[in-house]
Amino acid sequence: MSNFARVRPIGRRRDGRPIYPIKGGAPTLLEQRDEIAALLADPDYDGDIDELLARADDVHAKIEQANKRGARLRALKAAQLPAGDPPPQGGGQQRREQPGMQPDDRGNPGPVTVAEAFVRSAALEHFRDNGKQGKFAVEHRAAPAGTVTTGTQPQQNTRVPGILPQNPDFPLLVANLLDRQTSDGTTLEYMRDTSGPQSTWNKAAVVAEGADKPMSGPFAFDLITTTLKTVAHWVPITRQAADDNGQLMGYINGRLTYGLEYKMDQEILTGNGTTEMQGILTTPGIGTYQPPVGSTDVKLITVRKAKTQGELALYPPTAVVMNPMDWQDIELDEDQNGQFRVIANVTDPGAPTRLWGLTVVTTVAMAAGTALLGGFRTGATLWERQGITILMTDSHADYFTANTLVILAERRANVAVHTPQAFVKITFAAATA
Structure with missing residues (x-):
């Protein structure tokens, strides 16, 4: 038996030849998503359909998990103590509540004005991260x-x-x-x-x-x-x-x-x-x-x-x-x-x-x-x-x-x-x- 672990192909070309991952660089989730989407849309794909569908479900679940993790992280960063509560132990300074992050009058976390919806949007966050270039709505x-x-x-x-x-x-x-x-x-x-x-x-x-x-x-x-x-x-x-x-x-x-x-x-x-x-x-x-x-x-x-x-x-x-x-x-x-x-x-x-x-x-x-x-x-x-x-x-x-x-x-x-x-x-x- 070879000392080298068998490299599993990540897909197949139209002529049936396997596609192997690039050595030293694992594909990202988005790259895997795009690759699987292309194979699913390929009418000439003759590989293992059940395996391809299983990979699609796996990548979809991982992307959903990453999105939930990001949402939980943003929610955690925006969380505030009620007025009058002491700051967290350990000497840390309590984070100032940012404009647009207040709950509505019923305690719901959703924005109640168009301005709050704008400053809370993922589009604005992406716009800022991208150096404030381009356009979004x-x-x-x-x-x-x-x-x-x-x-x-x-x-x-x-x-x-x-x-x-x-x-x-x-x-x-x-x-x-x-x-x-x-x-x-x-x-x-x-x-x-x-x-x-x-x-x-x-x-x-x-x-x-x-x-x-x-x-x-x-x-x-x-x-x-x-x-x-x-x-x-x-x-x-x-x-x-x-x-x-x-x-x-x-x-x-x-x-x-x-x-x-x-x-x-x-x-x-x-x-x-x-x-x-x-x-x-x-x-x-x-x-x-x-x-x-x-x-x-x-x-x-x-x-x-x-x-x-x-x-x-x-x-x-x-x-x-x-x-x-x-x-x-x-x-x-x-x-x-x-x-x-x-x-x-x-x-x-x-x-x-x-x-x-x-x-x-x-x-x-x-x-x-x-x-x-x-x-x-x-x-x-x-x-x-x-x-x-x-x-x-x-x-x-x-x-x-x-x-x-x-x-x-x-x-x-x-x-x-x-x-x-x-x-x-x-x-x-x-x-x-």
Whole structure:
């Protein structure tokens, strides 16, 4: 018997000759994976299939084990003691908690903002390890959404009554008032109800026994075909700042995400529906209310009368959106005794922003002197193709030589205003001397 151990072939060529490993250098797991994958895909391979499949399972298991080991290592490095606990024994200094590594309010380890998702991503870690060269993207959705496909019109949505509670760290957005769904494609088709007030088509009546029943109608629907619109912008950031999770999160949350959210609100309200998203205020068929000429109604009263108009259309309003200047006038409205009518205690920072039972959203995206009142979840749906996607790259003009990177944020969405009668546009009367 030979003193040399038999070298086992790691595969076979198409002509049947065995393939032996390179002397002095064992193949890596990735090399073994690629080699086995090539053999499995080779229709002319005539080696031992059972042995090849066993090797594939073995390499797959080792790769999975390596991934789990890496994940456990990262989790261990990110682990922190609860506040107030003593540092670990042995004189070691407790590791400072890094930005973006905090659990959410339920104790879950997953990120709760797009910035946290970005700084925690394996893509960013790889980008840094690679000398911050190339380009990568990270997508994040604030909340999971079911996938709904569209044919000639969207499937009927499950509508949740009321308004979702707002994030305590951010103001309530117009987008939060709408029903939100996910689109699988780039073209959006939906049916818009143009039947008019329910009093014109609702023929329901008490019918005597044996008599003919009345038919309601006529109904009118327009098939609206549009596309999802991309909202995006970017900011430069130095390579040094890109190594700091705190600065990265500040750029993403403080500038990029805020900019996208503000523009989204603006588009939901006033988008032209062609080159831009479909705005509710620019949709034909919404109701309007303006105090009659010579009226002395203050804005507080105007909103109440517009609410009645929405209720008479049989679409109960749930919220009103207005400019901060108009909301200021309403909050500062006083009675004859000099008491504020809307807020009794101005020192209470947690006072709810509500008026006549309606949730109030204030935004500079709404022009002063105008407000939008309506049943937002009943009247419109925000369709989103993707959540906020953050991209980082060093490939932009002369930024490479200036040690500067680019962070870009984008999202794709559009609004389907399928029931215009659910909304009332309010025009406040001009102030009188």
